Amino acid sequence: MTDSFRQSQGRKVVSRATAEALGELNHMVVDSSRRHVTAVVVGEGKKHAFLVDWEHVSGFGPDAVMVESKETLRSPADDQEQAAVEGKLELVGKRALSERGNEKGSITDVEFDPESGDIGSVLVGEERIPATNILGLGSYAAVLASPHDDQ
């Protein structure tokens, strides 16, 4: 099964322990070298956005994202996480730059496995690019390997 970052954005986040709605899914935090979702960001704004580590996401479903409990919501622990919470490392909308230094447009969506959190591919415009081609992800750009780029 495959889900996508765009499809899941705004999905409600619910505590499995209390059935309480905790907010809306806002961003996905990814480890670009492991091509894996490491956390989800619930809510938005400096004071109202929290992280839930992927291991505490008990069920990433089509209608709701279930997390173990309200206690699994935590504040960003470092600058990297702060940037992620603020959406600065958001993959969707990020400039796509080939490793040859040519812009390829921007990332329109990211497809991942909601069971494992593994990222399968990214869409740049209409083109589907395997996640193994992501070389680096930062505030400026997602750098993509370019096997058939100009030279």
Add this chain to the structure above:
Amino acid sequence: MKLLVAASAITGLPVVTVAGGEDVAEVRDVIYSPELGSLVGLTLNKRGFLSGRRRQVLPVELIHAIGEDAVMVRDETALTEPGEAPREVGKPATERNVLGDDVLTEGGVSLGKVSDLVLVVGSKGEVVGYQIEKAEGGTAYIPLPAQLSVSGSALVVPPATQEFVRDDLVGFGAAVDEFRERLGMS
């Protein structure tokens, strides 16, 4: 096909890390060696609004690729302290700048004055030609052989250069290849 770009178009491009996707600097200027017919490095500015000069330089060996939208480096360690860079990069001699030099053929014909360098996109800074300001006005492009002689105020090119002068960059790549073939360079 070779994609060509004027060196002046590189200034202002972000320097982006492949591993990190971060824009760590911005190109201030190119450092060119007329003897080698190649870029030897880049000087840098800090990134962002009201940014100033960065002390570090980027030697050409540490450039991953020069593209149309960015100069790529593997990571931030590519930015080198001038003292640790090769001499021609760390302390470039300003009089080696060819911009403004008169281009003379061996036969003593002036083709114009150098106004820019023409680079191959995606390469590590190979310079294949010069943009010149023609004496009669307007710009043109001339292919570059293995450099003949450079004095600091003029450079001398083979007479055949004259036949390969092009008015725009479209088709100039082919002219370079043809020219070099003629000179037995490739």
